[in-house]
Amino acid sequence: MVAAVASSSVGDSVYGEDDNSNSLEKRVAQLTGKEDAMYVVSGTMSNQIAIRSHLYQPPHSVLCDYRSHIYTAEAAGLAILSQSMVTPVHPKNSVHLTLEDVKRSVILGEDVHTAPTRVISLENTLGGTILPIEEIKRISEFARSHNIKMHLDGARLWNASAATDISLEEYGKYFDTISLCLSKGMGAPVGSILVGPKDLIKKARWLRKQQGGGIRQAGWLTTAANIAIDEVWPTMKATHAKAAKLGSDLEAIGVHFQLPIQTNFLFIDSAKSGLDLAIFSEEAKNAGVKVWGERLVLHHQTSDLAIDNLKTAISKALKRSHASAETSSAPTGAYRTRMTDN
Ligand SMILES: Cc1ncc(COP(=O)(O)O)c(C=O)c1O
């Protein structure tokens, strides 16, 4: 990736003159079956511009899962940039939203007391769990029958596709816009890509420039992103298998999890496991493993040694936690490190 960057195109991508950037955008638009695409420096910018591009005159609202990144970790962007209310929905099954959850909370009609739902924003994967395509289809059909736009925060949609063998194009059928991260588990140093209809992406480019997101020589970044799609995406199945194996090994020593392990995330249930997170964090540090509260994330460069060190750290932490009186509460962190209410 680094070597390839050295021979990147150096056109001005604000004026659409950078070959590498244009080819990345064209490629991801084709992969998702959308008319156009726009490279942006972050998933937050991608989500916020997507939703702002869908919205016009307030009062309006966005319906999403209460754990969604757009609601919990984008610094109130929906309220500030889109003047939008949010309807955060708690899935009854504690894992993923269903059409019944949506119908329970969606705001329809023109009652002057309300902020009608104009966008339903889903997240796949969310906390590493996969949103079932059947549910996506049901929610999308409902949304479209009520002229509500569908956005997908697909920061980790690459993982969902790798785990289900469902193509990005198939997922794309049910959304008006999708934001996909090229950083994170895809391993590119920077960036995300927003896909959608031509006219919406044209508006999105305008908002990107307005927010100072226009990038001059973006070729270096988009070359790395293209390589991430070529070389890292195909490794995700192996990473998921490592996460599943780690999960069963940890269950064997008494660790419980908040959510099913379906891709590269493991969310420990520290209370149920009797794991003191302060002790765990200390043991993980001693073992040279980076963890964040109850959340464990694997990627294509997570070595077997790192996994062994993590298991040693958890085993030691469990023993010390069970021996000590109090267990500390889970750290709150910027993003929900607890994915369930209980
Ligand atoms: C689901 C999800 N969406 C969006 C984002 C935002 O991406 P970025 O950090 O690049 O702004 C993140 C985290 O980074 C995320 O986990």
Ligand SMILES: C[C@H](O)[C@H](N)C(=O)O
């Ligand atoms: C929370 C932070 O923004 C990042 N999305 C993460 O999942 O770590």
